[in-house]
Amino acid sequence: MGRITLDKVTKKFGDVEVIPPLDLTIEDGEFVVFVGPSGCGKSTLLRLIAGLEDVTDGEIRIDGQPATDLPPAKRGLAMVFQSYALYPHMSVRKNIAFPMKMAGMPEDEQKRRIDNAARALNLTDYLDRRPGQLSGGQRQRVAIGRAIVREPAAFLFDEPLSNLDAALRVGMRLEISELHKRLDTTMIYVTHDQVEAMTMADKIVVLRAGNIEQVGSPLELYRNPRNTFVAGFIGSPKMNLIEGAEARKHGAETIGVRPEHIDVSASEGTWKGRIGVAEHLGSDTFFHVHDTGLAETLTIRASGEVGLRHGDTVFLTPQADKIHRFDAQGLRIA
Amino acid sequence: MATQHSRSAARIMISPAVVLLLAWMIVPLVLTVYFSLLRYNLLMPGTERFVGFLNYKLFYQNPAFWTAMLNTLLLVGGVLIVTVVGGVLLAILLDQPMWGQGIVRILVIAPFFVMPTVSALVWKNMFMNPVSGLFAEFSKAVGLQPFDFLTHAPLASIIGIVSWQWLPFATLILLTAIQSLDSEQMEAAEMDGASPLSRFWYITLPHLSRAITVVILIQTIFLLSVFAEILVTTNGGPGNASTNLTYLVYARSLLNFDVGGGSAGGVVAIILANIVAIFLMRMIGKNLDA
Numbered sequence: 021m022g023r024i025t026l027d028k029v030t031k032k033f034g035d036v037e038v039i040p041p042l043d044l045t046i047e048d049g050e051f052v053v054f055v056g057p058s059g060c061g062k063s064t065l066l067r068l069i070a071g072l073e074d075v076t077d078g079e080i081r082i083d084g085q086p087a088t089d090l091p092p093a094k095r096g097l098a099m100v101f102q103s104y105a106l107y108p109h110m111s112v113r114k115n116i117a118f119p120m121k122m123a124g125m126p127e128d129e130q131k132r133r134i135d136n137a138a139r140a141l142n143l144t145d146y147l148d149r150r151p152g153q154l155s156g157g158q159r160q161r162v163a164i165g166r167a168i169v170r171e172p173a174a175f176l177f178d179e180p181l182s183n184l185d186a187a188l189r190v191g192m193r194l195e196i197s198e199l200h201k202r203l204d205t206t207m208i209y210v211t212h213d214q215v216e217a218m219t220m221a222d223k224i225v226v227l228r229a230g231n232i233e234q235v236g237s238p239l240e241l242y243r244n245p246r247n248t249f250v251a252g253f254i255g256s257p258k259m260n261l262i263e264g265a266e267a268r269k270h271g272a273e274t275i276g277v278r279p280e281h282i283d284v285s286a287s288e289g290t291w292k293g294r295i296g297v298a299e300h301l302g303s304d305t306f307f308h309v310h311d312t313g314l315a316e317t318l319t320i321r322a323s324g325e326v327g328l329r330h331g332d333t334v335f336l337t338p339q340a341d342k343i344h345r346f347d348a349q350g351l352r353i354a
Numbered sequence: 355m356a357t358q359h360s361r362s363a364a365r366i367m368i369s370p371a372v373v374l375l376l377a378w379m380i381v382p383l384v385l386t387v388y389f390s391l392l393r394y395n396l397l398m399p400g401t402e403r404f405v406g407f408l409n410y411k412l413f414y415q416n417p418a419f420w421t422a423m424l425n426t427l428l429l430v431g432g433v434l435i436v437t438v439v440g441g442v443l444l445a446i447l448l449d450q451p452m453w454g455q456g457i458v459r460i461l462v463i464a465p466f467f468v469m470p471t472v473s474a475l476v477w478k479n480m481f482m483n484p485v486s487g488l489f490a491e492f493s494k495a496v497g498l499q500p501f502d503f504l505t506h507a508p509l510a511s512i513i514g515i516v517s518w519q520w521l522p523f524a525t526l527i528l529l530t531a532i533q534s535l536d537s538e539q540m541e542a543a544e545m546d547g548a549s550p551l552s553r554f555w556y557i558t559l560p561h562l563s564r565a566i567t568v569v570i571l572i573q574t575i576f577l578l579s580v581f582a583e584i585l586v587t588t589n590g591g592p593g594n595a596s597t598n599l600t601y602l603v604y605a606r607s608l609l610n611f612d613v614g615g616g617s618a619g620g621v622v623a624i625i626l627a628n629i630v631a632i633f634l635m636r637m638i639g640k641n642l643d644a
Contacts, residue, residue: 072541093547105542109560118556119546166546 022083022096022173022206023048024069029078031064031230038064039230041078046174046208046223051200054210055217055253056227062210063178065227069208070099070176082173093122098167099176102183104159106151106166113147116165123170137165140199157188164199174206181216193219214254218242226250248350251276257306257319259344266314272345272353279306279321281342284328289335293318298330309334383624390617397611409618413606418594422602425509426626429516429598430577434570436517441524441569442562446554448525449532466522470582477515478504478587508588508596515583520576524569531565532558567641571634578627599623 024046031039039061046052054062067073069080071092080088087095098119106115116137120130138144141161151159160180167175177196181189197220200207211217217224218238226233226241226249234246238254245251251259259276267275283289284307293312298305302324309318320336328334345353393405413419448459465473481488482503490500503511535558543553581600584590590597590605597605603623607616 070545072544092541092545097545099542099545101538101542103536103538105536105538107539107543107557107560109563110556118543118548122547122549122552166542170546 022046024174024206024208025081025084026069027079027081029065029068029080030076031061031068031073032076037230039068042230042232044225044232044235046206048206049204051197051207051209051220051222052225053217053221053223054208054225054227055212055214056233057253058212060227061230062212062227064230066099066176066178066208066210070097071095096173097176098170098172098174099178100160100163100167100180102179104151104163104183106159106162108151111148111150112143112154112162112165115151115162116147116169119166119170133169134165137169140168140202141165156184157192160184160192161195164196168199168203172205174208177207177209179211180209181211181213196220215256218254224254226253244352245276245344246352248274248276248346251344251346257321260316260318261346262314262316262318264315267345270343270345273348274346274350276344276346277338277342279319281339282318282320283337283339284320284322284326285335285337286328286332287335289337291318291336293334293336295328295330295332295334298328300324307334309336312336386617386620388617389613390621392614394614394617395612405614409614410622413615413618413622416602418597418602421594422597422599423626425594425596426578426598426600427630428509429513429580430574430630432510432513433517433520433577434573436513437520437524437573438566438569440517440521441528442559442566444521444525445528445532446558448529462525463522465519466526468519470519470580471586473519474515474583474586477511477518482511504588505592508592512580512583512587512596515587516577516580519583520573523573527565527569528562531562535561563641567638570638574630574634575627578623578630599626 026042026044028041028043029039030037030041042065054065056062064073068075071087071090075088078088079086082095082097107118110118113134116134117130120133134147135144138147141164143158143161143165146154146158146162151162154162163180180196181192184192193216196207196209200220209216209220221238223235224238224241225235228249234241234250236244241250241254245254245259248261252261255278257279259278260282261274261276263274267273291309291312291314293309296308296310296317298307305322305324305326305328307320307322307328309320312318318336322328347353390409391404391406392402393408394402444462448455448462452458468476479487484490484500484502484505487500489503493500501507539557539561540553543557548556579600580598581604584596584598584601585604588596590601594602599619600623603616603619606612606619
């Protein structure tokens with residue numbers, strides 16, 4: 021079981037309020053991703069849940085039990101750190117055994133769990149090595165192994181993939197998702213990478229300056245961003261946000277159109293522009309279009325086969341039902 | 355240092371320093387060994403003659419020899435224990451955020467800058483003196499007989515004085531090592547349910563092992579040759595209760611004017627230092643490997 025409730029949780033460092041009163045419920049078995057730009061308080065929030073920082077005000081409940089004043093070890097949570105935080109002088113086996121040894125678990129039970137974890141994480145051949153002799157991805161798996169042997173109520177991940185190279189990151193992303201499907205345990209995952217958030221989460225919590233901007237499933241956030249911040253943060257490439265006269269035509273201060281919701285034509289369309297940079301990814305091509313008469317450069321996404329190049333003139337038409345409208349405060353107009 | 359050319363250039367450039375250093379070490383060493391084989395007494399000039407290993411035999415048969423040997427090892431071992439244990443504890447204390455941290459750190463480091471003769475005299479006259487010392491005052495204040503440290507516990511007193519001098523060195527090195535400990539490792543251990551004591555034992559202490567090795571090796575070099583503290587406090591006494599090998603060599607050559615015997619003692623000291631060095635490297639040298 022791992023249902024975590026935050027009730028008006030507040031964190032101040034001196035006079036600086038990092039997290040204003042915040043309410044959030046994380047259901048049992050959910051994969052929740054905290055996402056936001058650096059310095060938005062997502063790591064602090066995770067550390068508050070872990071118990072590594074003291075809550076200034078408010079209450080944290082785990083499975084209905086008040087946990088605000090419990091020390092980290094008593095909360096039944098396991099954490100995977102950004103730097104992995106493996107113990108460098110211990111072998112992989114001892115690293116994984118450490119939390120069980122601290123809990124005074126019998127040796128044969130320890131051994132059974134280590135073997136299970138090692139098999140699940142492909143670490144069996146590395147159990148007697150030191151962390152220094154492992155690659156980044158293997159260290160990551162040891163850190164996860166150390167977390168799963170405790171059979172915690174919830175896993176906390178603090179930007180666990182940010183030290184890995186791009187190819188490994190995609191692989192580990194998949195492994196963590198599979199782990200979640202298999203264990204069916206609550207996981208809270210902090211990242212600044214919206215792709216990780218979109219691909220892994222059951223529920224995304226978008227944070228800015230300690231405030232929750234929106235909570236929802238990846239597709240909810242993609243389809244119905246509550247404000248311009250979420251609209252610009254979720255989705256890659258970023259949503260085109262257009263202000264001024266063009267927006268007022270639609271009865272809004274700002275309108276947003278995703279790059280994939282703009283149709284490209286060589287002959288006719290709403291906006292006429294010139295292609296600046298074209299990024300060919302093979303499957304897709306991203307065009308950055310200038311001189312459309314709008315203040316903003318537009319990004320559009322076309323299929324990889326479109327035969328347009330730098331300097332070509334194009335006509336763009338936004339799909340009418342996919343235009344997001346926002347008011348002067350940046351909030352969505354329904 | 356990649357090409358043949360740059361390697362030979364490097365050798366040529368360092369050779370003057372190497373030659374100079376070699377001469378600096380070899381000449382005194384050879385002279386010491388040479389003197390140790392002569393009957394060479396400053397009170398009887400002109401009677402020097404070759405006596406073989408007689409000086410070694412006499413030095414070895416000197417009743418003070420084994421006492422001096424034991425005292426040397428006790429002194430080194432005692433100071434190492436006090437400074438390493440005390441240094442680790444002080445380093446952890448100084449690593450805690452507290453008010454006036456800067457001043458406290460300077461105060462802790464200060465004893466290292468006091469020269470040995472001065473600090474030994476301060477301890478002897480201001481603290482340990484059975485009549486006017488501070489410790490005597492304390493004893494009298496609580497109605498106890500003042501304890502004459504340098505008479506009744508001479509070696510322990512000297513261990514105390516020397517430890518006081520070297521504690522800052524150990525603390526400083528261990529403090530920098532503690533500060534390089536990754537805080538996420540500590541937090542991970544905290545989440546893993548390790549108590550503060552287990553965190554110290556399983557995380558902090560292994561992290562410090564390399565720094566502790568450095569402290570032990572460097573201090574041993576200097577502690578084998580402690581001299582000034584003994585000279586100004588006990589003069590090796592009472593009897594030879596606080597005589598170490600260095601002091602014994604001094605006593606032979608400059609109090610008995612027996613340069614030959616003193617040189618033989620010097621050679622014995624070199625051998626002892628090397629034995630200690632071999633033992634230390636065997637025991638803890640592996641900590642220095644990355």
